[in-house]
Amino acid sequence: MANITPMMQQYLKIKSEYDDCLLFFRLGDFYEMFFDDAKEASRVLEITLTKRDAKKENPIPMCGVPYHSADNYIETLINKGYKVAICEQMEDPKQTKGMVRSEVVRIITPGTVMDQNGMDEKKNNYILSFIENEEFGLC
Numbered sequence: 001m002a003n004i005t006p007m008m009q010q011y012l013k014i015k016s017e018y019d020d021c022l023l024f025f026r027l028g029d030f031y032e033m034f035f036d037d038a039k040e041a042s043r044v045l046e047i048t049l050t051k052r053d054a055k056k057e058n059p060i061p062m063c064g065v066p067y068h069s070a071d072n073y074i075e076t077l078i079n080k081g082y083k084v085a086i087c088e089q090m091e092d093p094k095q096t097k098g099m100v101r102s103e104v105v106r107i108i109t110p111g112t113v114m115d116q117n118g119m120d121e122k123k124n125n126y127i128l129s130f131i132e133n134e135e136f137g138l139c
Contacts, residue, residue, distance in 0.1 A: 008034070008052075008060070013085055018104055021085035022077060026102065028093070030064040031086075036064045054131050074108060083109045092123055095136050 004012070008028075011034060015023050022041055033041045034052065036112050042049035042063040051059035066071045074084050086106040111127070119126035129139040 003055055007065065010099060010102060014102065014104060015024075018085040018107070019109060021083040023085050023104075024065075025087045026067060026089050027064075029067055031067055031070050032063045032064040033064055034060050036061075041077070044082070045076060047073075069118070078108055078110050081110055083107060 010022070011025055012115075014025070015035075015037070022033060022037045025031065026032075032038075038049060038061040041047070045063075045065070047063050047065065049061055049063050052062045053059050077084055084107070085104045086108070087102050088105045090101045090103055097136075131137040
């Protein structure tokens with residue numbers, strides 16, 4: 001993995017902080033996934049797995065979904081038990097010289113879906129709370 005680009009360095013740093021999630025990394029009009037995330041997401045979502053730097057010795061597996069239709073893909077992943085970290089570009093690429101700062105702005109898990117798109121109105125949706133403070137509480 002010699003000569004990793006600054007963008008991939010940024011991706012790997014963020015991914016290391018959210019290694020239990022599939023990382024949707026915003027690049028322009030797409031959320032991109034790389035390495036094992038790309039392999040897993042392409043299999044589960046039935047989307048094309050491609051490669052970044054395909055002509056190099058060790059190309060990086062990648063896949064992506066358009067940001068405007070990402071909710072449907074995220075819902076599919078959540079319904080299959082995955083956690084998804086949404087990483088957005090925090091600066092306007094047209095106004096920024098060099099790397100655009102990116103950061104995770106939301107983590108979606110099966111237990112944190114609160115919008116109507118991710119819920120089946122014909123099924124119960126449960127939430128559990130647990131607290132430990134000299135005694136235990138469960139709600």
